[in-house]
Amino acid sequence: MFISMHTWFPIFIVILNSLYCTAIEIPKKFQNSNxxxxxxxxxxxxxxxxxYRHVANVLSIYRSVKRLGIPDSQIILMISDDMACNxxxxxxxxxxNNAHEQINVYGDDVEVDYRGYExxxxxxxxxxxxxxxPDTPRSKRLLTDEGSNILIxxxxxxxxxxxxxxDSEEVTSQELADALEQMWQKRRYNEIFFIIDTCQASSMYEKFYSPNILATASSLVGEDSLSxxxxxxxxxxxIDRYTYYVLEFLENVHPNSQRTMTEFLAVCPKSACLSTVGVRRDLFNRDPSKVPITDFFGSVRPVQVTTNPINILDTPQRKRKNENKTKVQEKMGYLPQFPVHLVPNDK
Known part of the structure; x- marks a missing residue:
């Protein structure tokens, strides 16, 4: 049986509206984010x-955030890119990222923005x-604004x-803290979730002094972060221990998940990591137990939903300007094949 566009389209809008509203409904236990x-x-x-494990670490996180909805246009990936073809x-x-070789994290859809000595x-x-x-391409720019949540x-x-x-230079904790402060002064972020998986990792967030930053590290000062x-x-x-258990957690997270940041911060106890995971909450204004994990690992796209049917068949007509009907026909002609007017006349 054939159903016309006018018949099924309003029904489709109502169904879509009901599905969408139930899908994105924010539970009362969560705090709203701006x-x-x-x-x-x-x-x-x-x-x-x-x-090798460090490349596997970062590509595994890359795979997770893409799966949860952050597009490549909003991901900056910086790797040496010398492992796949080594x-x-x-x-x-x-x-x-595991000995069973179940997932090739260097798939066909990996977009590396900074590679090698970049x-x-x-x-x-x-x-x-x-x-x-000014000539830096868009793919190498962090085009964030005051409404951006950034996972670092x-x-x-x-x-x-x-x-x-x-292995040739280093960034200090003070330099990193000052860079984040510049971001705050220039209104380049709303909130930042900072993760670092290195030896003595917590030392890198101790100097932070900018607001709205939640930070976690795979090890405390004096501890090694182990493979x-x-x-x-x-x-x-x-793969490293901390990132291994982070990925194990993220594999069970979906875009509509009700998992919280507090659960994420506890994914790797010392019995599993063999190092103490550090957390810094004092700069973060919200309660991590009321922040959905998708506020940093998912994608937020504003969508306007309406219950009113929209007629997409009748397209609005543009008003034509009053044109002068008496047009003067332009004279057309051919250009000379050779620039004879530039050739000097010897006569």
């Missing part, structure tokens, strides 16, 4: 084959503060108060 968009800055600060990789063009302290700080040259994830090698970049397991086929450790 943010309008979500961004992610994911950085692997190391390089070389023996640091001569020692027995499976070229692949990177796995992953530097200068580029990282310029990215956060927006101090980029860092992994690599660090120490007490510093994080190494490419999880080795893949004997590859010959190196392939």
């Amino acid at each position: 943010h309008t968009n979500n961004w992610a800055v994911l950085v692997d600060t190391s390089r070389f084959w023996f640091n 001569p020692r990789n027995p499976r070229p063009a692949t990177i796995f 992953v530097s302290v200068e580029n990282f700080v310029r990215l956060l503060t927006g101090r980029l040259s 994830y860092l992994t690599g090698h660090g120490g007490d108060g510093f994080l190494k970049f490419q 999880h397991h080795v893949d004997s086929a590859i010959g190196v450790y392939i």
Whole structure:
């Protein structure tokens, strides 16, 4: 039986409205957020084959945030990008985050924004503060505003108060704190969730002094952040303990999940991580137990829903301006094949 457009379209709108309202209804236990968009800055600060696990760390987080709805246009991915095609990789063009090789996190849809020696302290700080040259392409810009929630994830090698970049330079905790303060002064974020998985990781957020920042680290000062397991086929450790348990948690999160940030902050107890996970809440204005995890790991897109039927068949006609009907026909002609008027006349 054939049903006309006028018949089914209002029904479709009502059904869509009922589904949408039930899907995005915010439970009473959650606090409302003023943010309008979500961004992610994911950085692997190391390089070389023996640091395979760091690339797997950051690509696993990248896969999770994309699965939960943050598009590539709002993800800045910074990696050395020298693992998938490394001569020692027995499976070229692949990177796995577990020994069973269930997920190739270096899939066909990975968009690397900064690669190789572009992953530097200068580029990282310029990215956060927006101090980029005018010819920088859009894919290398953090185009956030005062309504943006930003997930910042860092992994690599660090120490007490510093994080190494490419084994050639380092960013200090004070420099990172000042960069975040510039972001706040320039209204480049609404809230930030800062995650760092390195040795002595908590030292990197101790200097923070800007508001609306929730921070967590894989280890306290004086502690090492340890790897999880080795893949004997590859010959190196392939993921760190903290990120391994973070991913185990995120795999059970869906876009409409009611999981909270408090649950996320407790994903890796010391019995599992072998290091003490650090958390800093004093700069964050909301109660993490009332903040849905999708406020940072999901995507927020404003949508207007209406119960009134919309007629999409009748398109509005533009009013034509009164045109002068007496048109003068233009004379057309051919241009000379050669610029003879430029040739000097010897006669």
